[in-house]
Amino acid sequence: MREKEEPMPVSTTASEISKSDVKTTVVLGSQPAxxxxxxxxxxxxxxxxxxxFSLYYGAKAGVQDITMDxxxxxxxxxxxxxxxGKSTFLRSINRMNDLIPHVRTEGVLxxxxxxxxxxxxxxxxxxxxxxxxxxxxxxxxKSIFDNIAYGPxxxxxxxxxxxxxxxxxxxxxxxxxxxxxxxxKKSALALSGGQQQRLCIARAxxxxxxxxxxxxxxxxxxxxxxxxxxxxxxxLQSSYTxxxxxxxxxxxxxxxxRAAFFCLGELVEYDLTxxxxxxxxxxxxxDYVTGRFx
Amino acid sequence: MDNKDLTLTLGPAAEFNRPLxxxxxxxxxxFILNHVGRALLFLITCSSVLAVLLILFFVIVRSVPFLTDxxxxxxxxxxxWHPTSDTPAFGGLTIIVGSLYVSLAALVFAVPxxxxxxxxxxxxxxxxxxxxxxxxxxxxxxxxxxxxxFFAVLxxxxxxxxxxxxSTGTNALNAALILAxxxxxxxxxxxxxxxxxxxxxxxxxxYGLGAxxxxxxxxxxxxxxxxxxxxxxxxxxxxxxxxxxxxxMASGNxxxxxxxxxxxxxxxxxxxxxxxxxxxxxxxxxxxxSALFAVGVLLLIMTFVLNIVSEYFLSRAKKNLGRS
Numbered sequence: 042m043r044e045k046e047e048p049m050p051v052s053t054t055a056s057e058i059s060k061s062d063v064k065t066t067v068v069l070g071s072q073p074a075x076x077x078x079x080x081x082x083x084x085x086x087x088x089x090x091x092x093x094f095s096l097y098y099g100a101k102a103g104v105q106d107i108t109m110d111x112x113x114x115x116x117x118x119x120x121x122x123x124x125x126g127k128s129t130f131l132r133s134i135n136r137m138n139d140l141i142p143h144v145r146t147e148g149v150l151x152x153x154x155x156x157x158x159x160x161x162x163x164x165x166x167x168x169x170x171x172x173x174x175x176x177x178x179x180x181x182x183k184s185i186f187d188n189i190a191y192g193p194x195x196x197x198x199x200x201x202x203x204x205x206x207x208x209x210x211x212x213x214x215x216x217x218x219x220x221x222x223x224x225x226k227k228s229a230l231a232l233s234g235g236q237q238q239r240l241c242i243a244r245a246x247x248x249x250x251x252x253x254x255x256x257x258x259x260x261x262x263x264x265x266x267x268x269x270x271x272x273x274x275x276x277l278q279s280s281y282t283x284x285x286x287x288x289x290x291x292x293x294x295x296x297x298x299r300a301a302f303f304c305l306g307e308l309v310e311y312d313l314t315x316x317x318x319x320x321x322x323x324x325x326x327x328d329y330v331t332g333r334f335x
Numbered sequence: 336m337d338n339k340d341l342t343l344t345l346g347p348a349a350e351f352n353r354p355l356x357x358x359x360x361x362x363x364x365x366f367i368l369n370h371v372g373r374a375l376l377f378l379i380t381c382s383s384v385l386a387v388l389l390i391l392f393f394v395i396v397r398s399v400p401f402l403t404d405x406x407x408x409x410x411x412x413x414x415x416w417h418p419t420s421d422t423p424a425f426g427g428l429t430i431i432v433g434s435l436y437v438s439l440a441a442l443v444f445a446v447p448x449x450x451x452x453x454x455x456x457x458x459x460x461x462x463x464x465x466x467x468x469x470x471x472x473x474x475x476x477x478x479x480x481x482x483x484x485f486f487a488v489l490x491x492x493x494x495x496x497x498x499x500x501x502s503t504g505t506n507a508l509n510a511a512l513i514l515a516x517x518x519x520x521x522x523x524x525x526x527x528x529x530x531x532x533x534x535x536x537x538x539x540x541x542y543g544l545g546a547x548x549x550x551x552x553x554x555x556x557x558x559x560x561x562x563x564x565x566x567x568x569x570x571x572x573x574x575x576x577x578x579x580x581x582x583x584m585a586s587g588n589x590x591x592x593x594x595x596x597x598x599x600x601x602x603x604x605x606x607x608x609x610x611x612x613x614x615x616x617x618x619x620x621x622x623x624x625s626a627l628f629a630v631g632v633l634l635l636i637m638t639f640v641l642n643i644v645s646e647y648f649l650s651r652a653k654k655n656l657g658r659s
Contacts, residue, residue: 168544
């Protein structure tokens with residue numbers, strides 16, 4: 042998949058990043074950027090295209106007939122009551138549901154125009170390009186350095202200097218560098234929950250994905266750690282396509298540009314976040330965002 | 336739901352009729368039941384601990400005459416085991432080495448196989464198949480060792496003699512192979528528990544970064560489960576070192592240290608087989624019988640040490656999980 046379609050740059054090519062984004066251009070900035078193919082004018086072309094996508098666990102539907110486009114370099118929030126298929130849909134985007142037996146899909150879910158449920162999909166490169174941050178921080182029981190270097194090593198990076206560079210840039214991008222830079226050999230399990238989650242974000246960034254999926258990344262964290270992760274999401278969105286599932290509607294309102302409301306496995310409404318929260322077109326959405334239902 | 340409905344169907348709170356303090360005066364029966372029950376359970380727990388202590392005590396006491404008469408250095412380092420000659424010699428080195436030799440040889444076969452099988456069951460086959468296969472593997476542990484022994488003597492020994500040209504079919508290799516099969520269920524079962532207990536999170540993290548299944552197993556699953564796997568290996572070793580009947584039947588029972596050391600086709604004898612084989616012919620009160628108890632003490636020490644090591648690694652495995 043990677044050979045056929047050259048991915049768009051993760052973060053930085055001079056032509057693409059406006060001068061006002063100086064803060065984020067340092068994010069992984071000095072690494073060799075991937076070749077830029079998509080010109081800036083196409084930047085509103087959807088990265089992820091879901092068309093009538095359904096996923097079944099055996100006979101039970103997880104999500105049904107989801108049609109939505111997710112746009113690059115923005116944050117898309119998926120909200121909805123428990124069990125509505127938010128996480129199922131999110132995990133479909135990098136085929137994490139493959140690990141669950143008896144899963145079957147219908148319709149099309151395309152990343153960069155390639156249907157990822159095509160038989161020929163290279164799962165390894167799909168997951169390198171569509172990274173994931175999980176609900177519960179799940180660092181490997183290894184050192185901080187080895188956690189971050191895990192992805193690059195899988196991609197064949199062996200040179201110590203190069204690894205060190207990626208580790209430093211990733212940790213900086215995830216806003217945790219200052220807290221851990223003196224002790225990269227320390228076990229990642231010794232960090233606090235919020236630090237672990239930022240480490241997991243750094244780990245996901247280290248493979249330089251184009252899309253970052255976040256499955257309720259703050260649900261196990263206290264408000265302070267949550268605030269830091271939200272700030273981080275705000276910084277990352279100018280370089281990455283972020284899809285975040287959240288139970289917390291204030292969070293969705295704070296961080297996202299577009300929001301999708303899921304209910305009972307179906308997409309009820311998908312629009313700009315401001316519209317979803319101020320003037321939704323469906324009664325069901327209004328009930329949910331105002332707290333009358335769910 | 337309305338609170339009113341709830342009170343109507345349930346009625347008011349129950350009037351308090353049992354005392355909050357349990358004293359013999361107020362509720363004699365309850366008091367006795369509570370304390371008797373607790374005492375009974377305590378006694379039952381104690382009895383198993385007591386059994387272990389008594390065994391230890393008994394074995395040590397019976398070995399004291401030998402250990403005071405005979406030099407411990409000669410017992411541990413002497414190569415001559417002639418308990419019934421006119422000038423008896425109780426050099427235990429050959430049987431100590433014999434025990435360790437077949438146990439370690441058994442582990443060489445059993446550990447790679449056992450870990451691979453554990454990974455296969457936990458990470459490769461479906462949950463359904465695992466739930467069928469694992470109990471079957473565990474049944475292997477329930478086959479009486481004398482049955483394994485018969486297999487070793489009647490099938491494996493002639494086969495090895497015929498195909499490998501060994502001078503005797505009952506030798507270290509035969510015993511090690513059978514011991515390996517006997518240690519496998521323990522190793523597979525304990526290692527599989529440790530590997531499965533890691534849960535989905537770590538595996539998802541690895542797959543999510545673009546790792547293949549092989550990479551996930553080798554770089555995340557096995558390193559993260561290493562404490563539990565070591566415990567599994569040590570438990571397997573305990574099983575092998577304590578096994579008696581199979582080594583007695585299959586090892587050839589020659590008190591010698593194989594030379595060259597890697598030659599598994601030679602017969603050896605283990606500590607357990609020595610005790611089992613000679614206890615019947617060692618007269619009560621003789622130094623021979625006491626020496627056999629000393630061998631028993633040595634064996635107990637070895638298995639206790641292994642047990643402590645395995646407990647250490649199992650508790651570490653649990654702690655690792657709790658923290659991640």
